[in-house]
Amino acid sequence: MVEQIIYKTLLASFILILSLLVAMYSTLVERKVAGWFQDRHGPNRAGPWGLLQPLADGIKLFFKEEFMPNSADKFLYILGPSLTMFIALLTSAVIPWGPDLVINGQTYAMQVADINIGILYIFAIVSIGVYGIMIGGWASNNKYALLGAVRASSQMISYELAMSLSIIAIVMMTGSLSMRDIVAQQQGFNWNILYQPLGFLIFLICAFAETNRAPFDLPECETELVGGYHTEYSSMKLGFYLFAEYINMFISGAVMATLFLGGYHFPGLDKLGLSPNVFAFVSFMVLFAKITFFGFIYMWIRWTLPRFRYDQLMKLGWKSLIPLAILNVVITGVVILLNQ
């Protein structure tokens, strides 16, 4: 029992540090990818291949002037970025990062909390994710920040629906709300994306909208809203908002890999006869590679597609994605019924 508690604490800390490190280096990768897409070098001054650039950026943010607008609601102004960061880090608790480890004859699950409603937990976190942005945007007492916050919240509420509906088809197929069961069912090459291509596409688009990434980055649309909801923020409070976006990218990549791309499974990997701990490590690397792939897709699309107009965004969400998601649920239901 005590060992389990110590193990869970260690695992949670490891995932926390991993998320922060990945978010840090995503900023560098993002700029490198942007450079590659625009036929230039990207950051290459700080360290070899610009490897120290995230550190330099972080130090710069820490030493910037802390600015607090005179008419701001002081407490909520600080609460906004803290809440965004906190909620971004919460989701990782239910993601199964790999198969069980065996240490001294005892098995340890590579998942912080195996609750039997894992998917609903993710829904809940996604649905409260909007608070940080709304509170921050309102507390700044600036019209551009407020407009950005209002845009963010209506966008996130709209896309949450289609996102939830696309996962319902997965739940119907699996017959379980537990993330562990969903991954266990996708053993080998039995990945959900092969059965739910439409659901995957809807989920991917909604994930872009939920993380406020281009082409759905209207809450911080520079051409219309100066900086959007974080117009009034500076120093590390701004850093938290920007950082939380990259953490959200990482975690949503992990969720997509878990739900649709088979989690830590890879065809033929379980037949190699590796010892349990090596197998767990290799499986974790497989999952990490899938997450990296999604991270690259995020950047690829950001530097390829222009931003939507606001009415186009709403039309896409309500008039295309939600009906398609409902259709997907109905088709899945009929197929399950016919196969019985």
Next chain:
Amino acid sequence: MFTEYVFHFLSIMALFSAVMVLASKKPIHSVLFLTMTFFAIAGHYVLLNAQFLAVVHVIVYAGAIMVLFLFTVMLLNLNKDERSLKPMWVKIIAGIAGGMLMLILVGVFREYDVQSAQDPMTTQIGLVKNLGKILYHDYLLPFEMSSVLFLTAMVGAVLLGKKEQI
């Protein structure tokens, strides 16, 4: 032992934030305190071994309804304290009415035998599997009827909200 501490912590949090909903000057603070109350109640559901109910509570109340509240308060920008003060006699009458309701509730719950309820730890009634079986097996008709009711309410709200004639 540990759950007892958690219970006390959650209860204090729920009561404190519920009082603060009424006591705060700014409407947006009231909304945020109400959200905090909902989280504390969701925590109580988890203590009662009803994880499904807890998560659905967070999704529906904190995630949907309170976000809409926050949205409305922000859009109307009720930042300044514009609520008009009620006359004294209204306050006195409201105080007496509220006090009487509390008296009745205290009287009822003093006699109420809490032990008669099912033990959630042994029946596992709050887990999603058992809840789903009961909803879709024993109470299928009322469950489906209420979903139709919700749909009707939603369509009605959209219809009433539309300005132009259809």
